Amino acid sequence: MKQTAFEKSIDSASQIMLQKAEDEGxxxxxxxxxxxxxxxxxxxxxxxxRNCNMGxxxxxxxxxxxxxxxxxxxxxxxxxxxxxxxxxxxxAAHSDHARDAVxxxxxxxxxxxxxxxxxxxxxxxxxxxxxxxxxxEKSREEVAxxxxxxxxxxxxxxxxxxxxxxxxxxxxxxxxxxxxxxPRGIDREIVExxxxxxxxxxxxxxxxxxxGLRTSLSDGWGGSMIATEIQDxxxxxxxxxxxxxxxxxxxxxxVNVIVHGHEPILSEMxxxxxxxxxxxxxxxxxxxxxxxxxxxxCTGNETLMRHGTPxxxxxxxxxxxxxxxxxxxxxxxxxxxxxxxxNLTGCYHxxxxxxxxxADFPGTAxxxxxxEEAYATAKEIVKAAVENFPNRNLKKVSxxxxxxxCMVGFSAxxxxxxxxxxxxxxxxxxxxxxIKGIGAVVGCNNVKIQHNYGHVNLVxxxxxxxxxxxxxxxxxxxxxxxxxxxxxxxxxxxxxxxGVCEALGIPPVLxxxxxVDISRILVLASAVANSLGVDISDxxxxxxxxxxxxxxxxxxxxxxxxSGVFTVLGTIPPVLGSQAVTALLTKGLDGVIGASFAVEPxxxxxxxxxxxxxxxxRKALGLK
Amino acid sequence: xxxxxxRPERCMSCHxxxxxxxxxxxxxxxxxxxxxxDPTPRKRISVEFLPAxxxxxxxxxxxxxxxxxxxxxxxxxxxxxxxxxxxIRNLERCVDCWTCSTVCTRFSSLYQLxxxxxxxxxSMLCTHKIIDRRTEKGTAIKCDLCEGRELPACVEACPTxxxxxxxxxxx
Numbered sequence: 021m022k023q024t025a026f027e028k029s030i031d032s033a034s035q036i037m038l039q040k041a042e043d044e045g046x047x048x049x050x051x052x053x054x055x056x057x058x059x060x061x062x063x064x065x066x067x068x069x070r071n072c073n074m075g076x077x078x079x080x081x082x083x084x085x086x087x088x089x090x091x092x093x094x095x096x097x098x099x100x101x102x103x104x105x106x107x108x109x110x111x112a113a114h115s116d117h118a119r120d121a122v123x124x125x126x127x128x129x130x131x132x133x134x135x136x137x138x139x140x141x142x143x144x145x146x147x148x149x150x151x152x153x154x155x156x157e158k159s160r161e162e163v164a165x166x167x168x169x170x171x172x173x174x175x176x177x178x179x180x181x182x183x184x185x186x187x188x189x190x191x192x193x194x195x196x197x198x199x200x201x202x203p204r205g206i207d208r209e210i211v212e213x214x215x216x217x218x219x220x221x222x223x224x225x226x227x228x229x230x231x232g233l234r235t236s237l238s239d240g241w242g243g244s245m246i247a248t249e250i251q252d253x254x255x256x257x258x259x260x261x262x263x264x265x266x267x268x269x270x271x272x273x274x275v276n277v278i279v280h281g282h283e284p285i286l287s288e289m290x291x292x293x294x295x296x297x298x299x300x301x302x303x304x305x306x307x308x309x310x311x312x313x314x315x316x317x318c319t320g321n322e323t324l325m326r327h328g329t330p331x332x333x334x335x336x337x338x339x340x341x342x343x344x345x346x347x348x349x350x351x352x353x354x355x356x357x358x359x360x361x362x363n364l365t366g367c368y369h370x371x372x373x374x375x376x377x378x379a380d381f382p383g384t385a386x387x388x389x390x391x392e393e394a395y396a397t398a399k400e401i402v403k404a405a406v407e408n409f410p411n412r413n414l415k416k417v418s419x420x421x422x423x424x425x426c427m428v429g430f431s432a433x434x435x436x437x438x439x440x441x442x443x444x445x446x447x448x449x450x451x452x453x454x455i456k457g458i459g460a461v462v463g464c465n466n467v468k469i470q471h472n473y474g475h476v477n478l479v480x481x482x483x484x485x486x487x488x489x490x491x492x493x494x495x496x497x498x499x500x501x502x503x504x505x506x507x508x509x510x511x512x513x514x515x516x517x518x519g520v521c522e523a524l525g526i527p528p529v530l531x532x533x534x535x536v537d538i539s540r541i542l543v544l545a546s547a548v549a550n551s552l553g554v555d556i557s558d559x560x561x562x563x564x565x566x567x568x569x570x571x572x573x574x575x576x577x578x579x580x581x582x583s584g585v586f587t588v589l590g591t592i593p594p595v596l597g598s599q600a601v602t603a604l605l606t607k608g609l610d611g612v613i614g615a616s617f618a619v620e621p622x623x624x625x626x627x628x629x630x631x632x633x634x635x636x637x638r639k640a641l642g643l644k
Numbered sequence: 645x646x647x648x649x650x651r652p653e654r655c656m657s658c659h660x661x662x663x664x665x666x667x668x669x670x671x672x673x674x675x676x677x678x679x680x681x682d683p684t685p686r687k688r689i690s691v692e693f694l695p696a697x698x699x700x701x702x703x704x705x706x707x708x709x710x711x712x713x714x715x716x717x718x719x720x721x722x723x724x725x726x727x728x729x730x731x732i733r734n735l736e737r738c739v740d741c742w743t744c745s746t747v748c749t750r751f752s753s754l755y756q757l758x759x760x761x762x763x764x765x766x767s768m769l770c771t772h773k774i775i776d777r778r779t780e781k782g783t784a785i786k787c788d789l790c791e792g793r794e795l796p797a798c799v800e801a802c803p804t805x806x807x808x809x810x811x812x813x814x815x
Contacts, residue, residue, distance in 0.1 A: 062663070081663060082663070082684050084684075
């Protein structure tokens with residue numbers, strides 16, 4: 021049953037490009053999804069195991085066939101092991117990104133990466149003091165070098181705790197320590213996941229999952245948090261600013277360079293190179309009126325938050341951007357980049373440029389990026405795009421008109437600043453009932469859900485019910501496309517929230533950054549909890565990932581729940597093959613860490629679950 | 645009429661047909677809800693390993709009215725219960741002649757495969773998980789070609805098209 025363009029996405033720019041794809045006989049992720057249907061039931065339930073070569077083994081979910089793998093592993097064990105490996109992969113992706121950011125910072129401090137500078141000195145010093153590094157009688161660079169090695173040691177250290185966990189409320193720290201899930205070292209936890217899931221090691225579902233929580237904490241309060249912090253030091257802590265989103269940001273007259281992936285280390289340089297007079301002159305020579313850098317996924321969010329660079333789209337719009345026929349270069353680093361782009365860019369004039377030493381794809385022009393020559397490489401990449409401009413085939417060009425204004429840049433610091441320096445006004449608004457609570461809505465796109473349908477409807481429902489929404493990742497882009505990230509969107513909010521937004525001049529949905537920036541949400545939640553003298557799990561707050569798909573999202577979900585926030589997932593995780601694991605995740609965890617998961621694909625029902633949870637927490641705090 | 649045709653050479657032994665069949669015969673018709681149902685949904689197809697062929701293939705029986713396999717069985721190993729219509733096998737009487745498979749539309753390709761490999765030792769024993777099964781009430785758990793569906797669930801679920809739904813002659 022073929023879906024129409026309208027059934028695939030709620031976004032009209034995307035619908036137009038999906039129709040163009042169909043007319044031109046171009047395949048997209050939605051077509052490949054249809055070809056995959058029906059998907060493997062064992063995979064969907066999480067009950068297949070390939071961890072050793074006696075297998076593959078699978079469990080009959082209806083109990084007529086095999087109940088155990090060859091080693092004797094039951095469905096509970098297999099599901100738990102598979103989930104742990106997903107968490108390990110997700111935590112690894114975030115944390116390895118963080119490692120690279122710190123290594124760049126280190127090279128910069130040692131004077132080996134001249135293209136980079138310290139943009140937020142105050143944050144450098146506050147981080148240094150958090151790490152017990154005295155700044156007295158030291159140059160800024162000396163402090164930076166010391167901080168870099170302190171941060172790098174978080175990855176390799178054997179005995180914890182990871183320092184940033186200290187930012188969590190006292191009661192949360194105590195709980196983690198009592199449960200034995202205080203993360204020790206980032207790499208150690210991830211390695212231990214792989215060890216535990218090797219044949220014949222950890223074979224108790226609860227025991228396995230507790231380590232999953234520990235590993236996820238090493239991501240949320242470790243890798244992700246370090247990535248956010250050090251990127252702020254290097255590139256600046258985001259402040260509120262305006263920008264535009266959606267495919268309509270692509271230009272008819274300018275050279276379009278898309279930066280896609282997850283790290284700002286290269287894209288920061290690309291943004292700079294796009295303003296290089298030499299390249300602008302070359303662009304003019306080639307018949308273009310300028311150079312337009314636009315982002316996709318979290319690389320896009322990073323440059324959006326710090327420079328207001330426009331965003332062309334979410335994860336599921338990466339192919340659609342190429343299909344406009346107007347992209348001179350699709351420049352990618354790591355994570356969530358579809359290998360299909362190789363074939364696809366071959367159908368247009370687009371140059372597909374891979375830059376990370378870790379990530380190559382079929383059909384790329386490889387321009388490997390190293391910090392030492394960062395700006396020079398960025399210039400070369402932009403030059404390649406500019407030189408490609410005359411190859412644009414005007415017959416194939418169709419850029420949707422849709423573009424939407426948005427207000428972004430709400431780092432935790434920026435939110436506190438908007439509140440006048442302390443969380444007190446926010447707390448008062450919550451206590452007084454103008455704001456019912458806080459909803460953290462994040463996550464990817466997933467072809468299993470109509471593109472942006474889950475994101476936009478869930479968020480709209482929350483603000484309508486006076487829940488202030490903080491957002492990151494593809495949810496933030498989806499909300500921006502739907503016009504929810506402008507102060508005028510307060511009109512869609514309930515009266516209480518509307519009043520607060522109008523008084524502060526902020527949108528009812530606050531864009532806090534990329535997916536590693538969910539750590540900003542943790543910092544904000546801790547600040548609120550600490551000033552109330554309660555735990556995060558006592559706050560009238562709930563999380564959601566309405567269209568999640570990546571392993572990173574599994575790690576995020578686990579650390580958000582471990583931090584005490586009830587979280588609703590919009591797509592079903594591969595765990596339902598084990599009733600024990602399912603019960604633990606959706607109920608059992610509540611008694612252990614004060615929060616649990618729920619699964620609800622319908623965004624309206626998901627909003628109800630979150631609202632109900634928020635009401636319950638308000639009641640427990642004695643709020644009306 | 646149309647029937648499920650088995651193409652054993654394409655079977656990868658993934659068991660997807662079995663799960664899809666059980667889900668199609670569940671109350672909720674949905675994988676994620678079906679796994680918790682009581683009574684547990686039962687499958688009508690089974691992937692069986694035939695040691696002598698060194699291969700697996702799906703086996704499924706429709707318990708046809710006036711089942712032709714019963715009438716051709718030379719040792720009367722196959723009989724049909726007059727009340728329930730169920731095809732029943734007496735394994736002690738089976739001599740592995742595979743005559744039954746020559747008249748069963750579903751098995752005809754299996755018969756061809758056996759002819760091609762010259763292997764006659766793959767016992768009908770390998771079909772025990774599917775042919776004789778019955779509910780607690782004693783009625784046959786049999787393939788109904790997924791009444792109400794355009795395509796039987798097992799055919800839809802098979803990633804390698806080892807099961808196809810096609811017109812068969814004479815039946």
